[in-house]
Amino acid sequence: MAQISRKTAAGSHEAASEEIPFFDEPVFGEPASPLSPTAQRASLAQQALAASTQRLSPAAAAVLSGLNPQQCEAVETVDGPVLVLAGAGTGKTRVLTRRIAYILNTGRAPSYRILAVTFTNKAAHEMKQRVEALIEEQGQTIAPRNDGLPWLGTFHAIGVKILRRHAELVGLKPGFTILDFDDQLRLLKQVIEAAGLDSKRWPARQLAALIDRWKNEGLTPEKIPAGEAYGFAAGKGAELYAAYQNRLKELNAVDFGDLLLECLRLFQENPDVLAEYQRRFQYILVDEYQDTNVVQYLWLRLLGQKTDGTRPNICCVGDDDQSIYGWRGAKVDNILRFEMDFPGAKVIRLEQNYRSTGHILGAASGLIAHNRERLGKTLFTEDEDGEKVVVAGVWDDAEEARLIGEDIEALQRQGHALNDIAILVRASFQMRAFEDRFMTLGLSYRVIGGPRFYERLEIKDAIAYFDVLLNPDNDLRFERIINTPKRGLGETTVKLLHEYARRQNLSLFRAAQELCQTEELRPKTRRALAGLLAQFEHWRGLLEELPHTELAELVLDESGYTAMWQKDKSPTATSRLENLKELVRFMGDFDSLAGFLQHVALVMDAETADHGDSVNLMTLHSAKGLEFQTVFLPGWEEGLFPHQRTLEDNGQAGLEEERRLAYVGLTRARRRAKISFAQNRQVHGRWQASIPSRFIDELPWEHAAPATGESGFQGAGASAATVTWQTRSSNRRQSSKQHKNSPQIIEATAIDITENPGSDYRLGERVFHIKFGYGKIIAIDANKLTIDFEKAGRKRVMASFIERH
DNA sequence: GCGGTTGGAATTTTT
DNA sequence: TTCCAACCGC
Numbered sequence: 001m002a003q004i005s006r007k008t009a010a011g012s013h014e015a016a017s018e019e020i021p022f023f024d025e026p027v028f029g030e031p032a033s034p035l036s037p038t039a040q041r042a043s044l045a046q047q048a049l050a051a052s053t054q055r056l057s058p059a060a061a062a063v064l065s066g067l068n069p070q071q072c073e074a075v076e077t078v079d080g081p082v083l084v085l086a087g088a089g090t091g092k093t094r095v096l097t098r099r100i101a102y103i104l105n106t107g108r109a110p111s112y113r114i115l116a117v118t119f120t121n122k123a124a125h126e127m128k129q130r131v132e133a134l135i136e137e138q139g140q141t142i143a144p145r146n147d148g149l150p151w152l153g154t155f156h157a158i159g160v161k162i163l164r165r166h167a168e169l170v171g172l173k174p175g176f177t178i179l180d181f182d183d184q185l186r187l188l189k190q191v192i193e194a195a196g197l198d199s200k201r202w203p204a205r206q207l208a209a210l211i212d213r214w215k216n217e218g219l220t221p222e223k224i225p226a227g228e229a230y231g232f233a234a235g236k237g238a239e240l241y242a243a244y245q246n247r248l249k250e251l252n253a254v255d256f257g258d259l260l261l262e263c264l265r266l267f268q269e270n271p272d273v274l275a276e277y278q279r280r281f282q283y284i285l286v287d288e289y290q291d292t293n294v295v296q297y298l299w300l301r302l303l304g305q306k307t308d309g310t311r312p313n314i315c316c317v318g319d320d321d322q323s324i325y326g327w328r329g330a331k332v333d334n335i336l337r338f339e340m341d342f343p344g345a346k347v348i349r350l351e352q353n354y355r356s357t358g359h360i361l362g363a364a365s366g367l368i369a370h371n372r373e374r375l376g377k378t379l380f381t382e383d384e385d386g387e388k389v390v391v392a393g394v395w396d397d398a399e400e401a402r403l404i405g406e407d408i409e410a411l412q413r414q415g416h417a418l419n420d421i422a423i424l425v426r427a428s429f430q431m432r433a434f435e436d437r438f439m440t441l442g443l444s445y446r447v448i449g450g451p452r453f454y455e456r457l458e459i460k461d462a463i464a465y466f467d468v469l470l471n472p473d474n475d476l477r478f479e480r481i482i483n484t485p486k487r488g489l490g491e492t493t494v495k496l497l498h499e500y501a502r503r504q505n506l507s508l509f510r511a512a513q514e515l516c517q518t519e520e521l522r523p524k525t526r527r528a529l530a531g532l533l534a535q536f537e538h539w540r541g542l543l544e545e546l547p548h549t550e551l552a553e554l555v556l557d558e559s560g561y562t563a564m565w566q567k568d569k570s571p572t573a574t575s576r577l578e579n580l581k582e583l584v585r586f587m588g589d590f591d592s593l594a595g596f597l598q599h600v601a602l603v604m605d606a607e608t609a610d611h612g613d614s615v616n617l618m619t620l621h622s623a624k625g626l627e628f629q630t631v632f633l634p635g636w637e638e639g640l641f642p643h644q645r646t647l648e649d650n651g652q653a654g655l656e657e658e659r660r661l662a663y664v665g666l667t668r669a670r671r672r673a674k675i676s677f678a679q680n681r682q683v684h685g686r687w688q689a690s691i692p693s694r695f696i697d698e699l700p701w702e703h704a705a706p707a708t709g710e711s712g713f714q715g716a717g718a719s720a721a722t723v724t725w726q727t728r729s730s731n732r733r734q735s736s737k738q739h740k741n742s743p744q745i746i747e748a749t750a751i752d753i754t755e756n757p758g759s760d761y762r763l764g765e766r767v768f769h770i771k772f773g774y775g776k777i778i779a780i781d782a783n784k785l786t787i788d789f790e791k792a793g794r795k796r797v798m799a800s801f802i803e804r805h
Numbered sequence: 806g807c808g809g810t811t812g813g814a815a816t817t818t819t820t
Numbered sequence: 821t822t823c824c825a826a827c828c829g830c
Binding site for chain 2: 825
């Protein structure tokens with residue numbers, strides 16, 4: 001089948017996307033443009049045909065096989081808005097994947113007209129695979145090419161895809177870079193300092209969090225409400241936010257928040273573009289709807305609107321009881337409000353749990369029933385009651401780790417796989433005790449949700465090299481690697497480059513090129529810098545010559561980067577080299593360096609090599625969506641879980657979110673769950689007596705039981721514990737208000753940036769150079785001057801470094 | 806530019 | 821208490 005060259009849907013903005021492949025059309029069997037009238041007619045005809053046969057269609061029947069009535073309904077109700085309230089373990093992913101398969105199999109829409117959004121890459125991958133498997137099972141393939149469901153992805157990935165296509169409309173170029181958190185911090189720090197503020201008093205981190213929050217709320221700088229910005233730098237927050245956005249535009253870069261916010265702005269400001277996507281997406285599916293924040297919500301609403309007055313075919317799947325990301329902007333309200341947002345919406349509840357035993361489900365349900373803000377579901381299971389949830393009190397975290405270690409060894413002896421066991425903690429510092437213990441026991445474990453592959457130093461460095469190779473003007477990335485490995489281009493040099501770049505309005509790389517033409521730099525520095533620049537030119541020349549993976553290896557070798565780690569004697573060095581190899585291997589999945597770099601910020605998932613059978617150690621948050629035969633839930637103590645800070649910051653709402661977290665934890669377990677609390681815990685190095693979590697009191701005791709045996713169990717469920725925490729919490733109420741809002745001091749030092757004096761110098765003029773002192777101009781070459789210095793002799797320098805006296 | 810020292814902060818996390 | 825970042829002295 002011929003590869004038709006892609007001139008996709010016609011539109012005024014098309015110029016922006018010339019060089020970006022946009023593979024979402026069929027290669028054959030459909031007209032060239034999915035949006036042409038012909039296509040629409042064809043699609044309608046297809047639908048009509050499908051409608052007449054769907055009940056009988058064997059393909060559709062196969063998609064429904066093995067589903068319970070509610071699941072079937074959730075799969076089949078494809079027209080109009082649908083909210084699927086899917087309790088834990090009720091087959092949420094199953095419904096989503098089947099629904100997609102159903103839409104495809106009944107011919108209601110081709111794959112490129114289905115928008116399916118998830119939060120994580122992992123969820124997106126899984127869904128894609130499962131849909132493909134479903135379709136292939138029936139001897140069909142989704143699309144002729146392998147990018148079967150082009151619009152299935154994370155909010156961010158889909159946002160990027162749309163943004164790249166219309167970049168110019170939001171003031172970007174299509175090849176924009178996506179900054180990671182580090183880049184973001186570095187940039188913010190520069191912005192803070194450029195505004196004459198002390199970046200120590202006003203840390204970039206804090207501003208990053210603030211801006212992130214605003215972006216999640218869908219607020220562009222001009223929309224920040226007046227009072228909002230007070231928290232940072234005495235009201236300069238919004239100003240700094242605006243400055244930061246300007247810098248991003250200058251760098252042709254976006255941060256993660258922008259991927260959605262800018263996309264939203266694009267839609268709001270360009271109704272024609274919005275209309276194109278509204279038409280394009282005939283079916284919209286949203287996973288984990290309870291986790292959507294304001295931007296995502298607004299974005300979905302815009303896309304879901306129908307211009308022709310029909311109801312959108314939008315299906316949101318979620319569970320209000322599993323909403324645990326309120327602190328990062330998720331709005332449970334979105335799910336609670338669905339029926340108002342989409343009038344006539346059908347609400348389908350999935351309540352049959354296929355995961356846990358009766359007791360586990362009973363304990364979890366009893367606990368979550370204490371929450372007031374919920375839509376309410378009654379989960380049930382046909383499974384046996386099983387063992388009650390065990391609650392154990394221990395002396396301290398070491399004992400907790402010891403007992404859990406013993407339990408695990410016992411399970412192991414009984415033939416249970418370590419892979420089927422998980423320890424879910426509230427905060428990551430709790431992991432340490434377990435790691436220590438397991439290390440001594442020689443028990444194999446893995447930590448899930450640690451530092452991600454693409455966040456590792458060596459990966460970021462390598463990517464920075466590749467970025468600069470393709471785009472020399474990427475200042476942030478250039479700065480990252482200019483002295484990595486060490487080549488004598490330290491802070492002083494970078495500062496000089498910065499200063500010059502700013503005055504001349506050049507990128508760092510260009511500034512470096514110009515400065516190398518002169519004697520501004522020490523010969524040693526100059527040689528090093530010129531050498532680096534020459535290397536980049538050399539590599540750039542090979543872009544067309546070598547396959548991109550080979551070029552990548554060459555860059556890492558010739559730059560001395562590989563050698564740097566080979567010389568390094570620290571124990572991490574070997575694994576870093578491994579990671580670099582892995583990176584190059586991963587790169588092979590893309591057909592060019594540019595293609596790789598455009599996706600890398602979003603797609604690089606931590607695919608750490610598996611060490612075989614190991615206990616899983618992770619936080620409760622990262623356990624969402626997973627399940628294990630046996631789950632240990634340590635640290636159920638007041639102050640830790642529910643966490644003190646959550647209660648202080650968010651009161652009742654915070655408490656309910658913590659309770660949902662407890663619910664998530666319990667419902668991860670299939671057969672066995674064991675909760676524990678320590679009476680003494682070290683907090684910031686100090687021992688503190690702690691009391692059992694109120695969640696323990698709230699457990700329905702027909703489904704839970706104190707641990708038996710020698711484990712020192714005491715206090716669980718006792719009313720004394722309840723009294724204690726009530727007393728404590730009323731004390732807390734009085735003392736909690738004060739500690740915020742430390743005195744705000746306005747930093748008034750402004751940086752005086754001297755204007756570029758230009759190069760209107762005269763021969764023979766006496767001038768002053770900051771390093772070489774006084775001298776007389778003897779030659780002028782554009783902005784470079786040759787000067788006879790009184791002390792330093794004859795030098796070639798940049799005009800902008802000269803002062804007149 | 807490196808290595809030692811000192812001060813401040815220490816939930817949860819994706820993209 | 822411990823870890824990390826920034827700073828200072830060589």
